[in-house]
Amino acid sequence: MMFSGIFTTNKTIIKNIATVGVLVLLAANLMEMNNLFSFDINTHDLIVTQRYGLFFNCIAYGATFIYLLLSASDITEVGINVAEYFALIFFVLCGVAILSSFNGLLMLFIGVEILSIPLYILTGSDKRNLKSNEASLKYFLMGAFSTGVMLMGIALMYGATGNFGMVHGVGLRGVVTVSQQAPYLLVAGVLLLFASMSFKVSAAPFHFWTPDVYDGAPSVFTSFMSTIVKAAGMLAFIRVFENLYTVLGPTWHIIVDFAIVATLLIGNITAVFQQSVKRMLAYSSIAQAGFMLFALYASNTEIAKEGMLLYAAAYSLATISIFAVLIKLQDYTLDGFNGLAKKEPVLAFAATVSLLSLSGIPLTAGFFAKYYVLAGAMQAGGALWLIIVAVILAAVSVYYYFRVIQAMYFKEGDPQTLPITGGFKVALIAVAAFIVILGIWPSALLSWLYF
Amino acid sequence: MIPVLLLFIPLVAGILGFFIKEQKAASNWAIVASVVTLITAIVGIYAMPASMHQFEATWLPSIGANFSVALDGMSKMLVLLTAISMPLIFIATRNNNYSNPGVFYALMLLAQSGLIGVFISMDALLFYFFWELALIPVYFLSSIWGGEKRIAVTFKFFIYTFLGSLLMLVGILYVYMHTKDHSFAWSSFTNTDLLSGQETLPFFLFFIAFAIKMPIFPLHTWQPDAYEQAPTATTMVLSGVMVKMGLFAVIRWVLPLFPVATSTFAMPIVILSVVGMIYASLIAIKQDDIKRLIAYSSIAHIGLMAAAIFAGGTLGLQGVQVQMFNHGINVIGLWILANAIESTLGTRKLSELGGLATKAPTMAILFVVLAFANIALPLTNAFIGEFLLFNGLFQYNIWVAAAAGVSIILGAIYTLQMVQKVLFGEVSDVTANAAEINCYSKWVLIVIVIAVIALGVYPQPLIDLTKDSVNALLVIK
Numbered sequence: 001m002m003f004s005g006i007f008t009t010n011k012t013i014i015k016n017i018a019t020v021g022v023l024v025l026l027a028a029n030l031m032e033m034n035n036l037f038s039f040d041i042n043t044h045d046l047i048v049t050q051r052y053g054l055f056f057n058c059i060a061y062g063a064t065f066i067y068l069l070l071s072a073s074d075i076t077e078v079g080i081n082v083a084e085y086f087a088l089i090f091f092v093l094c095g096v097a098i099l100s101s102f103n104g105l106l107m108l109f110i111g112v113e114i115l116s117i118p119l120y121i122l123t124g125s126d127k128r129n130l131k132s133n134e135a136s137l138k139y140f141l142m143g144a145f146s147t148g149v150m151l152m153g154i155a156l157m158y159g160a161t162g163n164f165g166m167v168h169g170v171g172l173r174g175v176v177t178v179s180q181q182a183p184y185l186l187v188a189g190v191l192l193l194f195a196s197m198s199f200k201v202s203a204a205p206f207h208f209w210t211p212d213v214y215d216g217a218p219s220v221f222t223s224f225m226s227t228i229v230k231a232a233g234m235l236a237f238i239r240v241f242e243n244l245y246t247v248l249g250p251t252w253h254i255i256v257d258f259a260i261v262a263t264l265l266i267g268n269i270t271a272v273f274q275q276s277v278k279r280m281l282a283y284s285s286i287a288q289a290g291f292m293l294f295a296l297y298a299s300n301t302e303i304a305k306e307g308m309l310l311y312a313a314a315y316s317l318a319t320i321s322i323f324a325v326l327i328k329l330q331d332y333t334l335d336g337f338n339g340l341a342k343k344e345p346v347l348a349f350a351a352t353v354s355l356l357s358l359s360g361i362p363l364t365a366g367f368f369a370k371y372y373v374l375a376g377a378m379q380a381g382g383a384l385w386l387i388i389v390a391v392i393l394a395a396v397s398v399y400y401y402f403r404v405i406q407a408m409y410f411k412e413g414d415p416q417t418l419p420i421t422g423g424f425k426v427a428l429i430a431v432a433a434f435i436v437i438l439g440i441w442p443s444a445l446l447s448w449l450y451f
Numbered sequence: 452m453i454p455v456l457l458l459f460i461p462l463v464a465g466i467l468g469f470f471i472k473e474q475k476a477a478s479n480w481a482i483v484a485s486v487v488t489l490i491t492a493i494v495g496i497y498a499m500p501a502s503m504h505q506f507e508a509t510w511l512p513s514i515g516a517n518f519s520v521a522l523d524g525m526s527k528m529l530v531l532l533t534a535i536s537m538p539l540i541f542i543a544t545r546n547n548n549y550s551n552p553g554v555f556y557a558l559m560l561l562a563q564s565g566l567i568g569v570f571i572s573m574d575a576l577l578f579y580f581f582w583e584l585a586l587i588p589v590y591f592l593s594s595i596w597g598g599e600k601r602i603a604v605t606f607k608f609f610i611y612t613f614l615g616s617l618l619m620l621v622g623i624l625y626v627y628m629h630t631k632d633h634s635f636a637w638s639s640f641t642n643t644d645l646l647s648g649q650e651t652l653p654f655f656l657f658f659i660a661f662a663i664k665m666p667i668f669p670l671h672t673w674q675p676d677a678y679e680q681a682p683t684a685t686t687m688v689l690s691g692v693m694v695k696m697g698l699f700a701v702i703r704w705v706l707p708l709f710p711v712a713t714s715t716f717a718m719p720i721v722i723l724s725v726v727g728m729i730y731a732s733l734i735a736i737k738q739d740d741i742k743r744l745i746a747y748s749s750i751a752h753i754g755l756m757a758a759a760i761f762a763g764g765t766l767g768l769q770g771v772q773v774q775m776f777n778h779g780i781n782v783i784g785l786w787i788l789a790n791a792i793e794s795t796l797g798t799r800k801l802s803e804l805g806g807l808a809t810k811a812p813t814m815a816i817l818f819v820v821l822a823f824a825n826i827a828l829p830l831t832n833a834f835i836g837e838f839l840l841f842n843g844l845f846q847y848n849i850w851v852a853a854a855a856g857v858s859i860i861l862g863a864i865y866t867l868q869m870v871q872k873v874l875f876g877e878v879s880d881v882t883a884n885a886a887e888i889n890c891y892s893k894w895v896l897i898v899i900v901i902a903v904i905a906l907g908v909y910p911q912p913l914i915d916l917t918k919d920s921v922n923a924l925l926v927i928k
Contacts, residue, residue: 303514306513356587360617361583361587362579362580362583362584363580363583363584371576371620371624374620374621374624375514375624375627378624378625378628379628384621384625384652387621387624388618388621388656391617391618391620391621392614392617392618394617395610395613395614395617398609398610398613399606399610402606402609402610406594406602406606409591409594409595410594410595410601410602411602441510441511442511443511443512443513446513
């Protein structure tokens, strides 16, 4: 991908190579899932590919494919190093693949790094924009710091247990058993790891980088970051902690409860006050991460796992779609959306479906996603008050999502848009239709996990 | 099969309606579609065997939710109410001009589909789905074609109701976790053996959602504004059918699932309802705007029904069934009159109107009959309903019934005051040029008035239709 930049400067060709590349990835992943055709590389048990991880890969690659369909031409507009941007996206996908199938904290670290470093570059890729440079620097510094914290945590855990938690062919399950020697080291390590992973998925109180970085980065890359990367980070979070929580004992629930409530509160309440839709979407992604954390709460149940997948898919689709519409508009404030329904009805309709899905209205995929994670939490014996708080904050989220719908449909204005091709509209309609289909029949996606 | 048909005819008609551009064509399409639904409903309910009245299909087997719909007595009555109301609404508002008429009528038909879905679902998740789905078209209808303050008011309405629905979702999940066979079916939900301590929380979660919908004081603040700002055709749907969703849901989903909690909290809820009745009636007396007056009057009527549900007893529950239908058509009649006055005279203010009886005698006659129905005078259908409801309340607690009785007097005050100010007295500047009511509204109102008097004299068909629901409820109690 990177080398295609040498051979041609034609942006369209590069864009097409990228899209085809993702399709090839998706196909390869599907084949691996069905044991049709796979490479057999001896990874020394560092990577264990299980069905769940492979399925998540499919969702990630599928979402990237849709992302490229919708926004690839916008990527080519960001700067002159077009092929490099796509190459960086592929590197990120590599990180995603590692994160979905790691078997050992060392691979977790490598995966997180491979995931993050291209993002630092992508955030700052709009070199003439001061905000973009600032965002990139901020992200890099804070990200590097959190990686340091993660390494410290991993080192402590290694010191406590003597291994990186790798067990032959099973996954990150072995850590817990060897905790007799130095429990305090292990606890400290787990806490540090929790903190740094919370940073990556922008869970409160480690979320402070998110609004500035998402706002400063070029919108195309914000779209990628806030969906696929966040979902991958979430998955890694859940995979790491699904069996580690016994280490901390009952305080684990206190920590997770606090994280969930803080994330939902901060994400939702701050989003209410935003005037810029892009910033509002950044805060809303924090709030959505809060919901995804519910899957962590109940990670030992089937329904929570399905919920995580469905939430990743629903959230990615909806956010990619709304960002695709956002990118086409010149003015990112709420007033910039006024009257969009009259000028570009297709865009307004697709944006509405995405916003309804993000709010969790039935008939859209977002509803079932929220339902599954909440049901999972309740099934795991979750505190009912937590679920009620989450539900009340979801009602708050309706407020700021619907403000955009209102601006589009009920207010008068003349939004300035970049030129829009017919293919773009078709792709948007397809995504909206997919969101609705998932909303009526989530089994369409979930049954693939099992067959 | 029949319920599925009833669901899909308005749904498909609604989706197709989006593509019609011209006013008359769109209106005709809506009328035809709703009449087809009505015929299906009547034939299906009265002529088809009971086996055709339910339908079940698998939807999400992994979580135990099925597409399960059925028609029992109460839902038959409410489906009939919906099916009868929609053609009446469409015909009566035929002369209203809407921008983007195709979209307007399409959204109304989709709302009808959602409403029918609520009334026929026998599966909790499906019920929740339709509960929300009935809301979305109304949101768009009010926000695009409503009055001046429509955006903020409809937004408040939407978020308020949505918050209630989300709380209900938590309640549904809670009961689902306690079902024996992990399914969302109504039969599983009613078979859970919840301990009385466990019943309280989900009872309130469910009840708050329905209390917001009905509305019951003090959760009613969204209603007068929303009814006033919505386009009158939508208000007819909101007030005539949608509030019944709240009452229906209490009878279908709260009473059978939480019998202990229902009787424990019955007294406070009855008192709240009665307080709401008197409060709303007092405010209605002071209203100048016809729409707001009818809105407050609606709170009062629904309050009585809600109180009777929780007061219990055969007569009370039977009265609720009867009164749901009666209030539905009565209030739609009143809204049609409000619509006619507003569209021809351009004002809704009682202070600006007067002396219409000399200008539009037919309308005056219809107005007076419907006003009497609103007061529940004997010979009107509402009298039967209120008589049964008061019976139920009286057997529960005399003082509560007495307090509720005060609201009847207040109801007479504001309704007759409205009649006096609109129809009688001096002709004002606005009404000087008033013409007779347009013929569509006139004929619809005549139909309604005939129904009012017919059911007032012979309500037995209605009672027969809903008897089985009442009996089923009493068994649970």
